[in-house]
Amino acid sequence: MSFSRQDDIRLSLGQRLLAVNWGLFLLIVAVASVGFAMLYSAAGGSYEPWAIRQMIRFAGGVVLMLTVAVVDLRVWMRYAYVLYGLSLLLLVGVEVAGTVGMGAQRWINLGIIQLQPSELTKITLILALARYFHGLSYADVGRIPRLIPPLLMIGVPMALVLRQPDLGTALLLAIGGVTICFLAGVRVWKFALAGGSILAALPVAWSYLEDYQKQRIYTFLDPERDPLGAGYHITQSKIALGSGGIFGKGFLQGTQSHLNFLPEMQTDFIFTMYAEEFGLFGGLALLGLYFLILAYGYFIALRCRSQFGRLLGLGIVTTFFLFVFINVAMVMGLVPVVGVPLPLISYGGTSMLTLMIGFGLLMSVSIFRDVQIPVTAARLF
Numbered sequence: 001m002s003f004s005r006q007d008d009i010r011l012s013l014g015q016r017l018l019a020v021n022w023g024l025f026l027l028i029v030a031v032a033s034v035g036f037a038m039l040y041s042a043a044g045g046s047y048e049p050w051a052i053r054q055m056i057r058f059a060g061g062v063v064l065m066l067t068v069a070v071v072d073l074r075v076w077m078r079y080a081y082v083l084y085g086l087s088l089l090l091l092v093g094v095e096v097a098g099t100v101g102m103g104a105q106r107w108i109n110l111g112i113i114q115l116q117p118s119e120l121t122k123i124t125l126i127l128a129l130a131r132y133f134h135g136l137s138y139a140d141v142g143r144i145p146r147l148i149p150p151l152l153m154i155g156v157p158m159a160l161v162l163r164q165p166d167l168g169t170a171l172l173l174a175i176g177g178v179t180i181c182f183l184a185g186v187r188v189w190k191f192a193l194a195g196g197s198i199l200a201a202l203p204v205a206w207s208y209l210e211d212y213q214k215q216r217i218y219t220f221l222d223p224e225r226d227p228l229g230a231g232y233h234i235t236q237s238k239i240a241l242g243s244g245g246i247f248g249k250g251f252l253q254g255t256q257s258h259l260n261f262l263p264e265m266q267t268d269f270i271f272t273m274y275a276e277e278f279g280l281f282g283g284l285a286l287l288g289l290y291f292l293i294l295a296y297g298y299f300i301a302l303r304c305r306s307q308f309g310r311l312l313g314l315g316i317v318t319t320f321f322l323f324v325f326i327n328v329a330m331v332m333g334l335v336p337v338v339g340v341p342l343p344l345i346s347y348g349g350t351s352m353l354t355l356m357i358g359f360g361l362l363m364s365v366s367i368f369r370d371v372q373i374p375v376t377a378a379r380l381f
Contacts, residue, residue: 068360
């Protein structure tokens, strides 16, 4: 069910809730439930300390998601730049008075939650870029001067995130932003030119990397060079993945995880623990659920009549895909370890909050997919 520009103004809250894509909602609940079970297993068969907190966060996230979903899509476009600006202020706040943890300054302590503004920026950047490109014609998109504002939108938060330092999130911001530019119609040769410039600058960029970041790349290229040090995490991850076999060892029966050989099993390496307990079939089943969420998301985005809605939906789903791909590839040793959580499964407050806001925006795109949004409404630059 969706609504046209004429009748959406008169919709009651109940009608908007009925129009929510409940199929997508059930898929989200199914994946989150897998996460609850794995956090229960990670604690040795206890809801404390991770599973119960994740359940509470998810329940609050569902309320937030539905609240975001029933808000008119034009409202989100109207305040896109404002929300983006607030996320930048929060990133500056981290620089000034952020909380230091695990050698990085990435959080703001709000008492009830440690807020990580870089996670929220992934969503607000997509909102701002979607609004910007909605206000451009196809001819304008091809003009070099018109690409300066989106490059600044991407570059400024990237620079702030790199200072924390958080290379993984900075790369996700870059990939998500570039994806929006590509979907908006920016020519491929411009990406090739930019890619060539980046490759040429890699020797300079290497000198600015932190020692631990260089170590991660060395470890990715040759995990065996320091199997008991820098290569320990990925080596144990591969052992756990392989030991799960076809059908797995069974729920709560994973030896690598429960004997504490597997590091960070409640966050970055939770897919490894899952695959050890449920094997290849279980891993494929979970990836199948992720695929269905992605298919729902792309279908919703492509059916939207407004450019803003299409770009917003495609940006959110692409970011979700990047989370899944990078985490799974990371624990398999296919990409360097960059600390990207597995969506809806890894333990984390801000990541859960960001995901549910993103899904809420995607559902708003679904509800108001037939609403016409004038191009002039998005113009600011």
